[in-house]
Amino acid sequence: MEISTRVDATKEDFVYISALNAFGISSLNSSKNSEDDWTCICVCLSNGNLLFYSQEGKLLFTEKCASTSIVAVKLCPSFCPGNQELVLLTADSRLIAIEGLSLCVALRAACVYISTGERTAKEFSSVLQLNAQQFNLYNINGVNDVLSTGITQVCAFDQYIGAFMAGGRSEPVTREQSPSYLQYICTVGSRGKGEEGASGYDSSSKRQREFVNFVWRSTQPLPGTLTDALFLLTSKISNNIPSFGFRSFLGVGTSRIDQPRQKQQLSDLPTTQIYSKSFLKDGKRKSERTFVAPNGWNLMVIVDNIGRILLVNTKMRRILRIWKGYRQARCGWIEKQQKCSSNPNQAAPSKALFLIIYVPRRGLLEVWSMQNGPRISAFEVDDGRLISINCGILCGNDEILEGNKANSSKSSNVIFLSAEGLFYVSFLVKFLKLGAMFFCFYT
Structure with missing residues (x-):
């Protein structure tokens, strides 16, 4: 086996790679959309930056996602457009969910524009606005991994218990049908040496803590600019990119180049609180790895x-x-x-x-x-x-x-x-x- 390319993800001191992931980008051919055209490598850094590379080692674009380290990155099922989302877990117990369809279109366009020399990764990153949401894991600390198991249908018991925990015994339940939620599983564990005793047990005073949390997120659609552009704009794009109006979005060849869009960093997105609906508790136990x-x-x-x-x-x-x-x-x-x-x-x-x-x-x-x-x-x-x-x-x-x-x-x-x-x-x-x-x- 030979090394095809080497990439310097960062040149800053004391900044290191904290998480990695790789996934295929689906083919544009409708008869072969179960196959991937190329592979994207997702690199997360300890300073909160998110970098996307092609399989040849070309930098496609970067995003500032957090002010702390990104602990984990997972491609998970979702109810969002594209039926997938890229979930980032930060060291301060925050989740950033990037819509799968907007990410896929952005990666395809970036690969084409950068390979043809029309745009650089820096220029592309300065104007591209991904569709995403940011969540805060309420009262859950020390999370070292997260995964999504897809949409779950809430039973009547969980629905009434959730209403009681939220507003007490007088809280009404107005929905006739059981709501649906996207379930995240967050595991709590040590991220480095020195956080546990010599025997491997939890040496903290909080003996009965949760080491697995089941968190539910409402299935409301994501508001965003790129999803609207995908379905509303109809300007044509060459180089095998679908007609999503991406040239107009980037301001290439249109008057919008004189009216640049103000980019909002993912780290500046408004935060929504999400809560643990149930958990597994054991004060002596910490999670090291999860495999779904x-x-x-x-x-x-x-x-x-x-x-x-x-x-x-x-x-x-x-x-x-x-x-x-x-x-x-x-x-x-x-x-x-x-x-x-x-x-x-x-x-x-x-x-x-x-x-x-x-x-x-x-x-x-x-x-x-x-x-x-x-x-x-x-x-x-x-x-x-x-x-x-x-x-x-x-x-x-x-x-x-x-x-x-x-x-x-x-x-x-x-x-x-x-x-x-x-x-x-x-x-x-x-x-x-x-x-x-x-x-x-x-x-």
């Missing part, structure tokens, strides 16, 4: 600081299973489709979900069947890292968003990177054959 299952399974695993792996149902908000003795473990998910010959009347192929656990202290790579199945396989491996590839495609079609693409069983989203820099996927081929046999027998 493919869409449709409503599962995630949390690796904590005391050597446990917790399997959580994100819909029921409950812990289903706990593995002990897995300190510093890393996990991944593999979804397998299999149509068993013993059930010929089954029209659609059945699906099975497997959890991959890498235990560096034992040098083992384990495969477990979900949700309550046994360990079906284990491999001895050298030192390395288990990499879970679940970045997704920005503005992909519904099949991609729902996780029902037909070729999902042909490729794995988990690879193993050795200490020598080698990628291993051959063990997955052996596992998939074993998993298919086990799945047919187990079901």
